[in-house]
Amino acid sequence: MFVFLAWMMQLSAVFIGLVCHAAEPPASQWSSDEHRNLTLRQHRTCVENEQYLHQGLCCLNCQAGTFVKKECERDQEQGTCLSCEYGQTYTAHSNGMKRCLPCTHCRQDEFETSPCTTTADTRCQCKQGTFCIPDQACEVCKRCAKCKSGEEEVKKCTPISNTVCRKRDPSTETPPANPPPTPASPTSIVIPVIVSLLILCLLIGLSVWWFISRRRSCKTPWSKSSCDSSEIVKIPIDESGATAEERQNNQNAGLEGEESRPESRPLLQESGITKPSSPLEDEDRGLGDSLPNTTSSSQTSLSALPTAASAGNTPHQSPSACRLLPEMDDPLRHRLLPLQGSEKSLRKSFDLFDEYLDVRIHNKFFRMIGVSDNHIRIAENGAPADKVYELLKNWMQRQGLKADINDLLEALLGMDQRRSAECIASAAIRKGYYKHADSP
Incomplete structure (x- = not known):
């Protein structure tokens, strides 16, 4: 009996121990520090403008004038930083970038006020x-x-x-005061009078000499014919004895000679009776006259034009011609909804912007949607074929879940680029990336 009670007490103790052990929480929830640290890293936020996130670690920024060559391996430490190339690249602030920004080169209509250093960009001035x-x-x-x-x-x-x-x-205008008349000196009056009298006397003398010599030449025998001929010219035509037919022929010949005179037109031109030219326009009030390649800001809607491609368009000057769907009156009549997921449909449509967006308004368009000038410069230094895709990808990363192709199309419409917007929307629907909101 005593043995049975001892055995029952041991069995009860074992059962109570098992129950207590089962009630304790798992050891991994309380003792696994690494698991807890990993969870915290995935949701942590680093200090802006001082740290950057790398694989769950908050690495300290590199100083201005340098860039990150290798990220840190421990939290709150600085990785390997390398200096920018003087005169070629720079970083103006502490950063976590993997390369420096390229220096700006002044345009031909500017001059350099300060050169580019590792910590400051070039400064240019008009x-x-x-x-x-x-x-x-x-x-x-x-x-x-x-x-x-x-x-x-x-x-x-x-x-x-x-x-x-x-x-x-x-x-407030004061008329210019007339200068007081200066008394003319006797010398200034006498000299012009004397010169005028001398010229008049010379002309009179030449006239008298010519008249006398003319009369003498007429009295000489060998010049008698010339004098007679001059008198014959003075005889009236009616008394010359010519017939009415001869007079009519002479009159017609005279009229034809006047009409066909080649110098009649130059005489009109030299007479001073010319059409007054329109006055020149006022000076340009600051709008500038050195824009050799500005693009027309307005585009005709493709819904009212033939769908044939224009033969004069080139990829580098004008957007590619597009073909609208026959059943589509206006591709922009409703908002576009993605058919392959928001991000996938948007990424696939980036190539359509590269194809139909006029290259001459690229920078203006990207500034309008919020892309910074530094990112535009970096994209221009890369491959030209990837410029539009890289800048749109940068815009999508900044927008996050709010990124929507309809915002890009509205930006084009705001720039009066309706033709490009219709081409992009029509191509996106035709390729199956998007559909209209009212479509089934």
Whole structure:
């Protein structure tokens, strides 16, 4: 009996121990520090402008003038940093970039005010007589305006601002004072009078001499015929004895000679009776005259044009001609919905922007959708065929889940590029990337 009770007590102790052990939480939830650290790393946020995230670690930024050659291997440490190339690349702030930014080269209408260093970009300034407003996208320096007649200059033109003019107040204008008449000296009056008398006497003398010599020549026997001929010329035509038919022929011949005279037109031109030329336009008020390749900002809607491609378009000057679907009156009548997922459909449509977007408005378009000038410069230094794709990919990464092709099409419409927007929308629907919101 005593043995049975001892055996029952041991069995109860074992059962109680098993129950208590089962009630304890798993050891991995309390003792696995690595598992907890890994979970925290996946959702951590590094300090902006001081650190960058790499494989769950917050690495310290490299200093201005350097870039990240190799990322850190431990949290809160700095990786390997290399210096930028002086005069070629730079970084103006501490960063986690894997390469430096290329230095800016001044345009032909600018001059360099400070060179590029490893920590600062090149500084350029418009040449004298031109300006460029810093807050606006400035592709070329614009010519300074000149004030019109009736205006006065309030502020002179500077490299960063245009001339400021305002209308002149008529009440403040003072007419120029007439200079007081200066008394004429006797010498200034006598000399012109004497010269005029001498010239008059000379002309009279020449006339008398010519008249006398003419009368003498007529009295000589050998010049009698010439004198008679001059008298014969003075005889009236009616008394010459010519018949009516001869007079009519002579009259017709005279009219034909006058009409066919070759010098009649030059005489009209030299007579001074010419059409007054239209006055020249006023000086350009700062809009600039050095834009040799500006693109027309407006495009005709393709829905009202033939679908045949224009023979004069080239890939580098104008967007490719597109073909609208027969049943599609207006590809932009409704919003586009993705058929292959938002990100996949959007990425596939990037090539359509490269095909139909006019290359001459690339930079303006990318600035309008929020791409920075630094990223545009980096893309231009890369392969030309990848420029549009890389910049649109950068825009999509910045937008995140909000990235939508409809925003890009609205940006084109805002720039008066309806033709390009219709081509892109039509091609995206035709290739099966998108469909209209009202389509089944």
